[in-house]
Amino acid sequence: MTELWTDPQWLAGAHAWVDEQTDALGLERTGDAEQPHITVWSTVLKVPTTAGSVWFKANHGRLQHEAALVTLLAERVPDRVEPLLAADLDRGWMLMRDAGTRMRELVVVEASLVRWHPxxxxVARISVAMEDDVDALLAIGVPDVRLAILPASYAALLEEIDVAPRFRAATGWVAELCEQLAVYGIRESLQHDxxxxxxxxxxxxxxxxxxWGDACVSHPFFALAVALEGQIAWGLDDVENSVDTGPFRDTFLAPYAAAYPNLSHADLVEAARLATRLGWAARAVNGHLSVDQASTRRRLEMFVDGRVED
Structure with a gap:
């Protein structure tokens, strides 16, 4: 698929669309576009204009719904997800304003993880706000990774790839965790993943x-798997379990404490514990690509073993 993103005819069509949209916005190009990102599933163009850089993104296949999803998010939570400058929902094309400085670089410069709190x-407030939109999310193609179907999806994944027996043996555990998590009654919603x-x-x-291309409809606490265990716990020096993730978890849980007053802090903490582990199984299912089975296996290791093998 990467051949498409560099095909001269496809690029000419993408550039023509960008020019059409920037003209409609009253923007003029100030230089040639760059193509800094090419993967199997998407590509990005950086286009300099009189109002600063704008970004074009095209998705393929299972991620093509991202344009429609971001459009919906900007309608529901415009203070948290910025509206697109333009979109072609049929082709999955987006034109976006420059989002600023990547937090990854700021964390290094500031030597602090404090930005994770806002x-x-x-992210928690977005999920709460989108609880009533599950049908709309599924209708535009956002993947369904809800608790009711995750065990079957997990089993199907293990039929597709070659894995060690312990991962197959965990299929029943997936079902048990789904049942335990469902007891808390937290509504499933959009989850970044x-x-x-x-x-x-x-x-x-x-x-x-x-x-938002990897987003799915699932338990919202699954977002904590990547954010807490995959990122924050490693700290600034990339040392496993070097950071107490509890305060960050509690920041995420605060909007849920307000939205679900029937649940105690202990209830929410236990739900987060279950979801953080189960979230790796969901991530393996939702993020699986036949061309990148190594990533799927790492996510399965995080689920079953609680760590990635060296």
């Missing part, structure tokens, strides 16, 4: 979570 708060510091940008003092 990010986790915002790849929440790391490369997906957050800072502009004008605000934190913007971007790249």
């Amino acid at each position: 990010v986790l708060d915002s 790849d929440l790391h510091d490369g997906q957050v940008f800072v502009r004008d003092g605000r934190h913007w979570v971007v790249d």
